[in-house]
Amino acid sequence: MDSEATNNAKKDLVNYALFLADSSLIMGHRLSEWTGHGPMIEQDIAITNIALDLIGQARNFYQYAAEVINIQNDKKVTEDDLAYLRDANEFKNLLITELPNGDWAFTISKLFLFSTWQFYFYQTLIYSKDEQLAAIAEKSLKEVTYHVIWSGDWVIRLGDGTEESKNRMKKAVLNLWPYTGEMFIPAAFEDNLKNSVSINFSNMQNDWIEKVKLVFSEATLSIPEKMWMQSGGKNGVHTEHLGYILAEMQFMQRAYPGLEW
Amino acid sequence: MNEQKINSNPPAFSETCEAWNILSSVNDPEIPVISIVDLGIVRDVKFHEEMVEVIITPTYSGCPAMDFIGANIKQALTENGFKNIKITHRLSPAWTTDWMTDEGKQKLKAFGIAPPVGKSFDKDYLETQEVECPHCHSLNTQLISQFGSTSCKALYQCNNCCEPFDYFKCH
Numbered sequence: 001m002d003s004e005a006t007n008n009a010k011k012d013l014v015n016y017a018l019f020l021a022d023s024s025l026i027m028g029h030r031l032s033e034w035t036g037h038g039p040m041i042e043q044d045i046a047i048t049n050i051a052l053d054l055i056g057q058a059r060n061f062y063q064y065a066a067e068v069i070n071i072q073n074d075k076k077v078t079e080d081d082l083a084y085l086r087d088a089n090e091f092k093n094l095l096i097t098e099l100p101n102g103d104w105a106f107t108i109s110k111l112f113l114f115s116t117w118q119f120y121f122y123q124t125l126i127y128s129k130d131e132q133l134a135a136i137a138e139k140s141l142k143e144v145t146y147h148v149i150w151s152g153d154w155v156i157r158l159g160d161g162t163e164e165s166k167n168r169m170k171k172a173v174l175n176l177w178p179y180t181g182e183m184f185i186p187a188a189f190e191d192n193l194k195n196s197v198s199i200n201f202s203n204m205q206n207d208w209i210e211k212v213k214l215v216f217s218e219a220t221l222s223i224p225e226k227m228w229m230q231s232g233g234k235n236g237v238h239t240e241h242l243g244y245i246l247a248e249m250q251f252m253q254r255a256y257p258g259l260e261w
Numbered sequence: 262m263n264e265q266k267i268n269s270n271p272p273a274f275s276e277t278c279e280a281w282n283i284l285s286s287v288n289d290p291e292i293p294v295i296s297i298v299d300l301g302i303v304r305d306v307k308f309h310e311e312m313v314e315v316i317i318t319p320t321y322s323g324c325p326a327m328d329f330i331g332a333n334i335k336q337a338l339t340e341n342g343f344k345n346i347k348i349t350h351r352l353s354p355a356w357t358t359d360w361m362t363d364e365g366k367q368k369l370k371a372f373g374i375a376p377p378v379g380k381s382f383d384k385d386y387l388e389t390q391e392v393e394c395p396h397c398h399s400l401n402t403q404l405i406s407q408f409g410s411t412s413c414k415a416l417y418q419c420n421n422c423c424e425p426f427d428y429f430k431c432h
Contacts, residue, residue, distance in 0.1 A: 042416060046408035053412060056323025060352065135353035139322055142355060142381075142432055143412075150407045 008192070013130070014065050015092065015189035016197070018082065019234055020136075021061030022093035025083060026242070027114055028054030029249055030101055039104055046150060050111070053143040058083070060136045067132075084253035088242045092187075095233040096179035098242045105158050105168035109176055112151035113212065117183045118144045120207045121199070129196040152215045159219025166220070173216075174224055181229025183208070190234075280306045280313060280338065287337050290326045291411050294372040297330060301360025304351055312345040313338065318356045320432070321412040357381040358432045369429055370395050375417065377431040392428050394419035402426075 031051035038044025062079035070076050096114055101107045122144060125137035158165040184205040190197070213223060232238065252259055284306070285298045297303055297317070305316040315334050319327050331348040338346050358377040366376035375395050391400045399421035407430070409416040414427040 042406035042408075045410070045416075046406050049408040049412050052323035052325075053321060054323070056319075056321060060322055131353070135355075139319075139352045139355045142357075143322060146407055146430075 010068060010071070012189040012192040014068050015187075016193055017061045017065035017068065017133070019092040019187070019189070021058045021065060021082070022091045023097050023233075024054045024061065025058035026091070026093040026245060027097040027111075028052070028058060029245060030097065030099075031107070031111070033101055034107065047107075050147050050150070053140075053147070057136065057140045057143070060139070064132050064136065080253065084250045088238055088246055089236040091238065091242060091246070092234050092236060093238075093242075094179070094182060095230055095239055096176065096183075098233075098239060098245060099176070099179065100241055102172065103168060105165065106172040106176070108151055108154045108158065109169060109172040111147065112155050112215070113176060113180055115144055115147040115151055116208055116211050117180075119148050120204045120211075121183075124199045124204065125197060127198070133197065148211075155215055155221070156219040159216070159221040169219070169221055173221060177224045178227060178230045182231040182233055185231060187234035276308065277306060279341070280315075280343070283337050283341050283343075284315070284334065287330070287333050290329050290333070292369070292372070292374065294368050295365050297334070299362045299365030299368065301356060301358075301362070301365075302330065312347055313343050314347045314349055316349045316351050318351050320356050323412065356432070358429065361429075373426060374414065375426060375428040377429050379431055381431050392417055394422060394424065395426055396424050397422040 028051045031047050031054065034044065035048045035051070036044065038047055059079055062082045065082055066077050066079050094114070094117075096110060099106075099110060101110075119141070122137040122141040126134050126141065128134045128137070155169070159169045160166070184201050186199075186201055190199070209223070216223060281298065281303075284303050285296050287297050289295050289297055289300055289302070292300075300320070302317050302320065303315065304318050305314075307314040307316070315338075317327070317330065317334070327350070334348060335346050359381050361377065369376045373395050375392050378392055392402050392404075393400055394402050394417075397419060399419055401420040402417050403420060405416040405418050405425065407415050409427050413429060413432065415430045416425065417428045418425045
């Protein structure tokens, strides 16, 4: 391989790891906003634990991205540089992760749709020829399995609950649905890595929709009609909400570079 | 005094044994009744030229205790004369409760935490029905939340003695 091709392959791999890191970090950060505000102590603890899992997964992907960036590179970067010193247009997270939490129904629906996507995504990623991506996926998959069960149980409880909870769930699902499309549209860096990470997007989408249908039917909720889908997250085009998250999350490192505590 | 020990290559069997024994005395920071060897966190101990490498695996991706565990390992080995200790984190194969020793499970139970039921390759573990109450040993217990005081535990309550308890979930 000539050096340009090697560089491009490296860039794609870094972007791939960053896309997964950013998605987990932003979702984890959003969920952490519930800490101390959950509807019951047990659920407060549960959602904080899930946030911790996601931030841990993000760290693994950031460390790997930094490792790849640092190969034959004079300027060394760390996982913290990648999380705290990149701007919104460099973040590649799925748009669904940056949406504000809204009420409990919205948070639960968001987590369920996202975790189910993560579940099927990682289930394929564990077979990647890239050993480190496969290892992180294997580790994450066990944790995500619990997230799917926990959020799914809540979808059923609220959907098949009172008139009030059902209405809130219907509204949440309708508002979240346009953000589920981009999960199944590969970005250029995903297409370019086809040979080492082979994900069949239409199979993944089928598995995802089947699982969502199964839980929704128990929750007496229906899948929304086909609608126009948002996209752009994977390519750095975000909603206005991401900037506010980054402002809060990155403030300390930007104001006091290298600060440790 | 241990120059000789570190330089001997290949290491004598007794040194590997000694290192494992020392590691068995390092307890998990969050559940201080069980050692990191009982938990299955220590995967390997390797002797390289003038270096001891301890390979550990995190229980959960976000486990905040990993750096602390690494520091404790270094301290315990240093206190016993080992030098040049390297801690390596390994993600694959992913940690599983199947690696927990029987002794570890007994210690957990005695401490009031119900040990994992079943094997992790058996997907039914997610629907585990019968978790024994560590206080009164009744099997009549119920799940309160999949997530407890730490990532690795779920919250249960005993329907017999009414006490709440932590369950170290199968993973």
